[in-house]
Amino acid sequence: xxxxxxxxxxxxxxxxxxxxxxxxxxxxxxxxxxxxxxxxxxxxxxxxxxxxxxxxxxxxxxxxxxxxxxxxxxxxxxxxxxxxxxxxxxxxxxxxxxxxxxxxxxxxxxxxxxxxxxxx
Amino acid sequence: xxxxxxxxxxxxxxxxxxxxxxxxxxxxxxxxxxxxxxxxxxxxxxxxxxxxxxxxxxxxxxxxxxxxxxxxxxxxxxxxxxxxxxxxxxxxxxxxxxxxxxxxxxxxxxxxxxxxxxxxxxxxxxxxxxxxxxxxxxxxxxxxxxxxxxxxxxxxxxxxxxxxxxxxxxxxxxxxxxxxxxxxxxxxxxxxxxxxxxxxxxxxxxxxxxxxxxxxxxxxxxxxxxxxxxxxxxxxxxxxxxxxxxxxxxxxxxxxxxxxxxxxxxxxxxxxxxxxxxxxxxxxxxxxxxxxxxxxxxxxxxxxxxxxxxxxxxxxxxxxxxxxxxxxxxxxxxxxxxxxxxxxxxxxxxxxxxxxxxxxxxxxxxxxxxxxxxxxxxxxxxxxxxxxxxxxxxxxxxxxxxxxxxxxxxxxxxxxxxxxxxxxxxxxxxxxxxxxxxxxxxxxxxxxxxxxxxxxxxxxxx
Numbered sequence: 001x002x003x004x005x006x007x008x009x010x011x012x013x014x015x016x017x018x019x020x021x022x023x024x025x026x027x028x029x030x031x032x033x034x035x036x037x038x039x040x041x042x043x044x045x046x047x048x049x050x051x052x053x054x055x056x057x058x059x060x061x062x063x064x065x066x067x068x069x070x071x072x073x074x075x076x077x078x079x080x081x082x083x084x085x086x087x088x089x090x091x092x093x094x095x096x097x098x099x100x101x102x103x104x105x106x107x108x109x110x111x112x113x114x115x116x117x118x119x120x
Numbered sequence: 121x122x123x124x125x126x127x128x129x130x131x132x133x134x135x136x137x138x139x140x141x142x143x144x145x146x147x148x149x150x151x152x153x154x155x156x157x158x159x160x161x162x163x164x165x166x167x168x169x170x171x172x173x174x175x176x177x178x179x180x181x182x183x184x185x186x187x188x189x190x191x192x193x194x195x196x197x198x199x200x201x202x203x204x205x206x207x208x209x210x211x212x213x214x215x216x217x218x219x220x221x222x223x224x225x226x227x228x229x230x231x232x233x234x235x236x237x238x239x240x241x242x243x244x245x246x247x248x249x250x251x252x253x254x255x256x257x258x259x260x261x262x263x264x265x266x267x268x269x270x271x272x273x274x275x276x277x278x279x280x281x282x283x284x285x286x287x288x289x290x291x292x293x294x295x296x297x298x299x300x301x302x303x304x305x306x307x308x309x310x311x312x313x314x315x316x317x318x319x320x321x322x323x324x325x326x327x328x329x330x331x332x333x334x335x336x337x338x339x340x341x342x343x344x345x346x347x348x349x350x351x352x353x354x355x356x357x358x359x360x361x362x363x364x365x366x367x368x369x370x371x372x373x374x375x376x377x378x379x380x381x382x383x384x385x386x387x388x389x390x391x392x393x394x395x396x397x398x399x400x401x402x403x404x405x406x407x408x409x410x411x412x413x414x415x416x417x418x419x420x421x422x423x424x425x426x427x428x429x430x431x432x433x434x435x436x437x438x439x440x441x442x443x444x445x446x447x448x449x450x451x452x453x454x455x456x457x458x459x460x461x462x463x464x465x466x467x468x469x470x471x472x473x474x475x476x477x478x479x480x481x482x483x484x485x486x487x488x489x490x491x492x493x494x495x496x497x498x499x500x501x502x503x504x505x506x507x508x509x510x511x512x513x514x515x516x517x518x519x520x521x522x523x524x525x526x527x528x529x530x531x532x533x534x535x536x537x538x539x540x541x542x543x544x545x546x547x548x549x550x551x552x553x554x555x556x557x558x559x560x561x562x563x564x565x566x567x568x569x570x571x572x573x574x575x576x577x578x579x580x581x582x
Binding site (some may be wrong): 011022024030033034037040041044047048051078081084085088091092095096099100102106107112116117119 | 219222223228234237241242244245247248251252255256258259262263266269270275321361
C-alpha cells in the first residue's frame with residue numbers, strides 16, 4: 001500500500017495513458033479520438049514534470065552568489081522540454097481540429113462507421 | 121523548386137566534405153553539445169540526406185503538372201507544406217539530439233498528414249487516421265526519451281552512448297528502448313503497426329504519394345538504425361532487451377504479410393503500398409541482425425527502395441493523370457503507348473524482385489550474407505521467399521502491360537488511350553519521362569558500382 005502511495009503520480013499517469021489509448025482505439029467518434037490523443041499526450045507531459053520533481057529544492061535562480069549548490073535547485077530542463085512538447089501537441093491538435101471541420105463539412109457527422117458507410 | 125535544388129546541392133557538398141574531412145558537428149545557437157542541441161553530419165547521415173533530398177528534388181520536378189491538376193487552391197501553400205516536410209526529414213537525419221529528433225519527427229509528420237488530407241473525400245478519413253496513429257507513435261517515442269533522459273540525465277546521442285557504456289544495463293533504460301522502438305515502428309509501418317500506411321498511400325493525391333512513399337518511412341527506419349549505432353551501446357539491444365529479435369521476427373512477418381496481401385490487390389497503388397510494407401520488413405531485418413554487414417544492407421536497401429518506389433509511384437501517378445484509373449486492368453496494352461516509361465518501370469520491377477545486376481539484388485545479397493554469418497537460416501529463407509512473392513505480383517503487372525492482347529473490351533480502352541493523348545502526354549514526356557530514365561539508369565548504375573558506395577561511404581562509419 002505504501003509502495004503504491006509513494007508512486008502515486010506514476011500510477012495516475014499510467015491510468016491516464018490507458019484512458020487515452022482506449023479513447024483513440026476504442027471510440028468511434030473522431031472527436032473522442034482526438035480527446036483521447038490529448039489525454040495521452042498530457043499524461044506524457046505530466047510524466048516528465050513529475051519525474052523532474054525534487055524535494056527541498058527551489059526554482060533555478062541563483063541565490064547564494066558565491067557557492068551555488070546544485071542540490072538546492074530543480075533541474076529546469078524537463079520543464080523546458082515540456083514547453084516544446086506542449087507546443088507540438090497544440091500544433092497536432094490544431095491540425096486535427098481543422099481536419100475535423102473539413103470532415104464535418106463534407107460528411108455532416110463525425111462517426112467513423114457512418115463516414116465509412118457514406119464512402120461505400 | 122530552387123530551395124529543394126539548393127538543399128540537394130548542399131547535401132552533396134556535405135557528403136563530399138564529410139568523406140574528405142570526417143564528420144561535422146554543429147552546435148546550435150553556440151551552446152556546447154551536452155547542454156545545447158547538436159547537429160551531426162557523419163557518413164551515414166550525409167548519405168541518407170543525399171538520398172532524401174535527391175529523390176524529393178526529382179519527384180517534385182516530375183510531378184509539377186500533376187500537382188497543378190490535382191490540387192485545388194493555392195499551389196504556394198502546397199509547396200510550403202512540401203518544404204516543411206523536407207525540413208522535418210532532413211532535420212531528423214542530421215540531428216544529434218533525442219528530443220530534437222522528436223520535434224523534427226512531428227514537423228515532418230504534420231506536413232505529411234496535411235498533404236495526405238488534400239486528396240479528396242476518401243483521403244480525409246485516411247489522413248485523420250494517419251494523424252491519430254502517427255501521433256501515438258510520436259508520443260510513445262517521447263515517453264521512451266523520458267525514460268532515457270531520467271536515467272542518464274542527457275539528451276545528446278553520443279553523450280547517452282558514453283553514459284550508458286559506463287552505467288551498464290538498467291530496467292528503465294530498457295523500458296525506454298522498448299517505447300522508442302514502438303514509436304518509431306509505428307512511424308515506419310512495421311507490421312502489426314502498419315494499418316495507416318496502405319490507406320494513406322492509396323488515398324493521397326498521387327503526386328503526394330510519390331513524394332511520401334519513397335522517403336517518409338525510410339527516414340523512420342534510419343532513425344531506428346541511429347538508435348542502434350549511436351545511442352545504445354553495442355549489443356545492448358540484442359542482449360539486454362530483445363529488440364533485435366523483435367525487429368527480425370516482425371520484419372519477417374512484414375515481408376510475408378505485405379507481399380501476400382500485395383498479390384491479391386487490383387489497385388496498383390495499394391499493391392505498391394503493401395509491397396512497401398514488405399520491403400520495410402527487409403530493412404527491419406537488416407537493422408535487427410545488428411552486424412556491420414547487415415547495417416550496410418539496410419542502408420543500401422533504404423536507398424534502393426527509395427529509388428524504386430519513387431519510380432513505381434511516379435509511373436502510377438503518370439497513368440492516373442492520363443487515364444484517371446489505377447486499376448490493374450487499365451494497364452492492358454499500355455506497353456505499346458508509353459514505351460520509355462514502361463522500360464523504366466520494368467527495370468524498377470526487376471530490381472524489386474532482386475535480379476542482378478540491378479541495385480535491388482545487391483542489398484538483398486548482403487542481407488542474405490549477414491543472415492548466413494549469424495546462422496539465421498529462417499531469415500535467409502524469408503529473404504529468398506520475399507523475392508519469389510515479389511516476382512508473383514510484379515509479373516502480374518508486367519503481364520498486363522506487355523503480354524495481354526487487347527480483347528474487344530480493352531480495344532475500346534485502347535482507343536480511349538489514343539484519344540486521350542493530348543496535353544497530358546506532352547507534359548508527361550517533358551516532366552516525368554526524363555526523371556524515370558534517370559532513376560532507372562541510377563538503379564543499374566548503383567547495382568554495378570555498389571562496391572564503391574560501400575567501401576567509400578558506409579564501411580568507414582560502421
